[in-house]
Amino acid sequence: MSNSSPMPTPPSTWYYRLSWLHTAIFVVLSTIFYTNMVSCSKTDIPYNKHCALIVPESNPNAFPQFTTIPFAQNQDGYFLGGEEILNHPNSSGYNYPSSNRRVLFFLTHSVYSTGVDDIYKVEATLMLKTSDFEYYTDGGISGGGPLSFEIEGFWSISTGKLCMVGSGSTYSEDGKHHVLAALLKLDDVRNSSTISSLVRGALESLSTEGDSDYFKPISLLMFPQINYKYTKVEKALDHVCSGGIEVPKSLSLGLKLSSPICQAFYRWNEWFKLEYSSGCKSTNSRSPFSEGVGYLPQIMSLRPIQCSEDGRSLRFLIKFPNSSYDDYYHPFNPDTTLVAEGSWDVNKNRLCAVACRILNSTNSLNNSHIEDCSVRLSFRFPAVWSIRNTSDMVGNIWSNKPGNDSGYFNTIMFRSYENFLVGIPGLRYEYTVVDKARKSCLEKQPSKTKGRRYPDANSNDMRFDMAVKNSKGRRILGWGFSKPIFVGDQIARQSNYLISSSSRAGNSLVKRKTNHSTPLNISYQMSFQLNKSTDVQVFAEGIYDTETGKLCLVGCRYLDSNSQTPDNVSMDCKILITVQFPPVDSNDYIKGSIESTWEKDDHLYFEPLSFSAVSFYSRHSRESIRRMDLEIIMVLISNTLVCIFVVHQILHLKKHPDVFPFISLIMLFVLTLGHMIPLMLNFEAVFVPKESRTTVLRRSGGWLEANEVLVRVVTMVAFLLQFRLLQIVWSARLADWKQKAFLAAEKRTLYVSLPLYVCGGVIAVYVNWRNNKLDDGMQYTYQRSLWVDLTSYAGLVLDGFLLPQILLNIFHNSTEKTLSRFFYIGTTFVRLLPHAYDLYRANYYVEDFDGSYMYANPDADYYSTAWDVIIPLVGFLFAAIVYLQQGFGGRCFMPKRFKGPEGYEKVPVASNA
The missing domain is CATH 2.40.128 (Lipocalin)
Incomplete structure (x- = not known):
C-alpha cells in the first residue's frame, strides 16, 4: 500500500450531468460566452514601454520557424504568489489544509526570426495552476482552476532574457469580469541546458496597485529541457x-x-x-x-x-x-x-x-x-x-x-513504497519463515469436505479488498487490500508485478497443474489504514491449502520511527495472519484475523484485528455478466408490456369517452414522471465515451453497452405513450361541462395524497440523517446520500401509483369502469415484479461490486426482504380495491354511514333530431 496520505475526493458532480439537449445548448452558449470573454480580455499593451530596455523590439519575419525555440514542448515549472488571482487561502468549499500546490506550464505557439540575428519573437501561453480540485472562495478574483495568460514578446539568445506582455481573463466571485494585464520577465533562457541551468523570472501586474485587477509579483522557476547535456555522470x-x-x-x-x-x-x-x-x-x-x-x-x-x-x-x-x-x-x-x-x-x-x-x-x-x-x-x-x-x-x-x-x-x-517492476526479468522470492506459518496452520486446520472447490492459488480470486474490524468484529476500524506477490517460486498471476516477455516466469505456472495434495508456499502484501491516520503495511508469507481454502501467514510490518535502522529493529515480524476463503460456489465472505504473538506487556503488542471481504470470484464475474443479460431482457419485456398496457388504456378511453372525468390526473402525472426522470438522468449514457462505462460493461465486450441503448429507446417510447395518455385525459377534462365538480374532487385527492407524499419524504430525510450519524467510536461508515434515499422513496411512490385513483374513486363514489383491468393490473404486475426478482437475486447472486444493476436497481426503490414482501402485498391490495370500486362503487368497502348517495350520475345526451 502506498504510504502517501489518502487523496481527498472532490465534491460530487452528479447535478452537472445534462441531457443531450441541455448539453447542446450549454456548448453553444459557452462558445458565444468564451468568444466574448477572449475578445474582451485582449488589450493593446505597448511592448516597448515595458520591455525595450530588456530585449529591444525587432521586426519579425512573415513565417514562423522551428529550428530555434526557447522551451521544450512540455515545459513546466513552479511559482509562488498569486493569491489574489488564484485560490484564496480561506476557501469555503472543499478546503483541504495547505492546498497550495502550484505548477506552471509554458506553451510555445510560434517563434519568428527577426531582422536581428540574435532576437526572436515568441508567442505563447503561460498557465498557472494551483491544484487538481476546484475551490469556492470567500474573496479574490478566481475560485479555482488554471489561469492562462496569452503573451507575446522577444527573446535574446545572447543575454538569455525573455520579455513578454499580454493578459489573462477571469471572473470574481460576484461575477465581475477582470482583465489582468501582465508583464513576464525571464532570465537564463538558453538554447542548451545542464544540471545547473535554471530559468527564473517573475510575472508582474501592469495595473496600478490598489486597482481590482492588480496582483502582486509572482516568482517563477523552471528547469529547462532544451539540448540537455549530462555533465555530472559523464565520468566513470x-x-x-x-x-x-x-x-x-x-x-x-x-x-x-x-x-x-x-x-x-x-x-x-x-x-x-x-x-x-x-x-x-x-x-x-x-x-x-x-x-x-x-x-x-x-x-x-x-x-x-x-x-x-x-x-x-x-x-x-x-x-x-x-x-x-x-x-x-x-x-x-x-x-x-x-x-x-x-x-x-x-x-x-x-x-x-x-x-x-x-x-x-x-x-x-x-x-x-x-x-x-x-x-x-x-x-x-x-x-x-x-x-x-x-x-x-x-x-x-x-x-x-x-x-x-x-x-x-x-x-x-x-x-x-510501490512494487511495479516493468521489463526486468529474473526476480525470485526466498521464503524464510514459512515453517512458522505451517506450524501455526496445522494447529487450527479445518476439516476437509469432499466436493467443495476453493480458489486456485494462482488465480485473481486470491486478491481482495477488506474491512478491518476489532477482534469482536463489531466496529470497522479501516479499509485495505490484500494481494499475493509470489505463488511458489513464480510471480502471482495478474498482479502488479510485471515482467518482460523474455522472462515468461508467470507462464510456467499457467502450464503446470497445481499440486493440491501439498499446501503451496505463498507470499502476500496487506495494506490498510486505521483510524484515518495510521497506515499499516504488512508483508507476509506462509502456506495455502487449496483443499480447505485456509491461508496461514507470518507477517512483518514496518515500524514508523525517527530512529529506524535498516536491520531487524525496523520491522515487527511477530504477526500471525489467518484467512479462510469460502468455496467458489458459495456467496460467503472471506474472513480472517491479524494477531500479534508478542507478550501483552511488550510495546510492539497490539490487540487482535479481524477482517472480512466479499468473495467476488471469477465465477461471480461471469455470473454478473449473465445476470445483466437477464436484467436487460427483463427491462425490455417490462417496458414493452408498459407500452402495451398504456396503448390498451388509450383504446379503452376511446371506446368509453364518458369515463374521462373519473381518471386521476395525479396518478397519470406520477406514472409519467416515473418514466421521465430516469430517462433524463441516464439518457446521456447513450453518448458518453466507452472508457467511462462501468467495469461490467467493459467485461461484456460491448453486448451490454449496445443493449443498454436499446433499453433507453424502449423507455423513451413508454414515456411518450404515458405522456400521450396524460395529454388525452387533461384535454378531455378541460372540455367537460362538469369541470368545476370534477376539479373539486381532484383537489380533494390532492389535499389527501400530497401530505402523505410529503410526510413520507420527511421520514426518508430523517432516516437518512439518522443513519449517517457517526457513532462516537466509529471512524468509518458507509454514508448513503440523501439523493439516493429520495430517489428510492420516489420509487415507492411509483409502486403505489393507484393511491390517487383510489382516493378519487372515493370522492366520486361512482361505478364507472375508469381503468382497463388490463392496464391497472398489468402495470401493478410490472411495478411489483422487480421486488420478486430482488428476492431471487439476493439468494442466488453474490453482491455486485460494480453497482451495475439494469433491473431492480437498489438506488431506485426500496429493496430488502421486508420491503420485497410488503410492497407487493400493498400493490395487490390497491389493485383489488380498484377492482371492487369499479364494480360496486368507490366507497363499497367503507361503512354504510360513510358511503352516502351516488355522487355523480350519467345524464342522457339530448338528440339533435
Whole structure:
C-alpha cells in the first residue's frame, strides 16, 4: 500500500450531468460566452514601454520557424504568489489544509526570426495552476482552476532574457469580469541546458496597485529541457558511486537494451521510505539539509524531468517533504529539493546519480541558483525478495564531502513504497519463515469436505479488498487490500508485478497443474489504514491449502520511527495472519484475523484485528455478466408490456369517452414522471465515451453497452405513450361541462395524497440523517446520500401509483369502469415484479461490486426482504380495491354511514333530431 496520505475526493458532480439537449445548448452558449470573454480580455499593451530596455523590439519575419525555440514542448515549472488571482487561502468549499500546490506550464505557439540575428519573437501561453480540485472562495478574483495568460514578446539568445506582455481573463466571485494585464520577465533562457541551468523570472501586474485587477509579483522557476547535456555522470560511474554501499552485481536485476532505464524510473512521484542509521543523534549529520528545515525527512519522492534519447540516463527532482500530503499540496520548496542526473551502470546493475542543492536566499523563486553537487545516490532493483524486503527499488544516499565539512551527512538507506517492476526479468522470492506459518496452520486446520472447490492459488480470486474490524468484529476500524506477490517460486498471476516477455516466469505456472495434495508456499502484501491516520503495511508469507481454502501467514510490518535502522529493529515480524476463503460456489465472505504473538506487556503488542471481504470470484464475474443479460431482457419485456398496457388504456378511453372525468390526473402525472426522470438522468449514457462505462460493461465486450441503448429507446417510447395518455385525459377534462365538480374532487385527492407524499419524504430525510450519524467510536461508515434515499422513496411512490385513483374513486363514489383491468393490473404486475426478482437475486447472486444493476436497481426503490414482501402485498391490495370500486362503487368497502348517495350520475345526451 502506498504510504502517501489518502487523496481527498472532490465534491460530487452528479447535478452537472445534462441531457443531450441541455448539453447542446450549454456548448453553444459557452462558445458565444468564451468568444466574448477572449475578445474582451485582449488589450493593446505597448511592448516597448515595458520591455525595450530588456530585449529591444525587432521586426519579425512573415513565417514562423522551428529550428530555434526557447522551451521544450512540455515545459513546466513552479511559482509562488498569486493569491489574489488564484485560490484564496480561506476557501469555503472543499478546503483541504495547505492546498497550495502550484505548477506552471509554458506553451510555445510560434517563434519568428527577426531582422536581428540574435532576437526572436515568441508567442505563447503561460498557465498557472494551483491544484487538481476546484475551490469556492470567500474573496479574490478566481475560485479555482488554471489561469492562462496569452503573451507575446522577444527573446535574446545572447543575454538569455525573455520579455513578454499580454493578459489573462477571469471572473470574481460576484461575477465581475477582470482583465489582468501582465508583464513576464525571464532570465537564463538558453538554447542548451545542464544540471545547473535554471530559468527564473517573475510575472508582474501592469495595473496600478490598489486597482481590482492588480496582483502582486509572482516568482517563477523552471528547469529547462532544451539540448540537455549530462555533465555530472559523464565520468566513470564507479567514481560517481564511490563512497556508497557496495552490493554484488548478482544481487541486483539487470536491464536489457530493450528495457531502457526510463521505463522503470519514469513514474510520476515515485515514493521512497528513508531509513537512517541509529548511531548519530545530530539532525545536521543525518539529514541532507540543514537544521533550518525544521524536521527530519522520513520520505523521499522522485519526480522525473527528462529522459535521454538512448534511454540510459535521466534527469529528475528529489524532494524531501514532511509528509506525502505536504509534497502534493504545498508549494515547491527549493530548500528541501535536489536536482539530479543519473546514468545506468551495466557493470554493477545500478543507477548512479549526482544531486545538487537548490540554494535560495529569499522567499522568491527568481533568486534560486544551483550549487553544491556533493550528494550521491545509488538505485538498484533487488534480484531476491523476501519477507523483509519486497521493494522493487532500493538504494542509498550519501555525501562525498569529508565528515567535518558543512553539508556532510551519514549514509541513508531508502526503499520504494510501490512494487511495479516493468521489463526486468529474473526476480525470485526466498521464503524464510514459512515453517512458522505451517506450524501455526496445522494447529487450527479445518476439516476437509469432499466436493467443495476453493480458489486456485494462482488465480485473481486470491486478491481482495477488506474491512478491518476489532477482534469482536463489531466496529470497522479501516479499509485495505490484500494481494499475493509470489505463488511458489513464480510471480502471482495478474498482479502488479510485471515482467518482460523474455522472462515468461508467470507462464510456467499457467502450464503446470497445481499440486493440491501439498499446501503451496505463498507470499502476500496487506495494506490498510486505521483510524484515518495510521497506515499499516504488512508483508507476509506462509502456506495455502487449496483443499480447505485456509491461508496461514507470518507477517512483518514496518515500524514508523525517527530512529529506524535498516536491520531487524525496523520491522515487527511477530504477526500471525489467518484467512479462510469460502468455496467458489458459495456467496460467503472471506474472513480472517491479524494477531500479534508478542507478550501483552511488550510495546510492539497490539490487540487482535479481524477482517472480512466479499468473495467476488471469477465465477461471480461471469455470473454478473449473465445476470445483466437477464436484467436487460427483463427491462425490455417490462417496458414493452408498459407500452402495451398504456396503448390498451388509450383504446379503452376511446371506446368509453364518458369515463374521462373519473381518471386521476395525479396518478397519470406520477406514472409519467416515473418514466421521465430516469430517462433524463441516464439518457446521456447513450453518448458518453466507452472508457467511462462501468467495469461490467467493459467485461461484456460491448453486448451490454449496445443493449443498454436499446433499453433507453424502449423507455423513451413508454414515456411518450404515458405522456400521450396524460395529454388525452387533461384535454378531455378541460372540455367537460362538469369541470368545476370534477376539479373539486381532484383537489380533494390532492389535499389527501400530497401530505402523505410529503410526510413520507420527511421520514426518508430523517432516516437518512439518522443513519449517517457517526457513532462516537466509529471512524468509518458507509454514508448513503440523501439523493439516493429520495430517489428510492420516489420509487415507492411509483409502486403505489393507484393511491390517487383510489382516493378519487372515493370522492366520486361512482361505478364507472375508469381503468382497463388490463392496464391497472398489468402495470401493478410490472411495478411489483422487480421486488420478486430482488428476492431471487439476493439468494442466488453474490453482491455486485460494480453497482451495475439494469433491473431492480437498489438506488431506485426500496429493496430488502421486508420491503420485497410488503410492497407487493400493498400493490395487490390497491389493485383489488380498484377492482371492487369499479364494480360496486368507490366507497363499497367503507361503512354504510360513510358511503352516502351516488355522487355523480350519467345524464342522457339530448338528440339533435
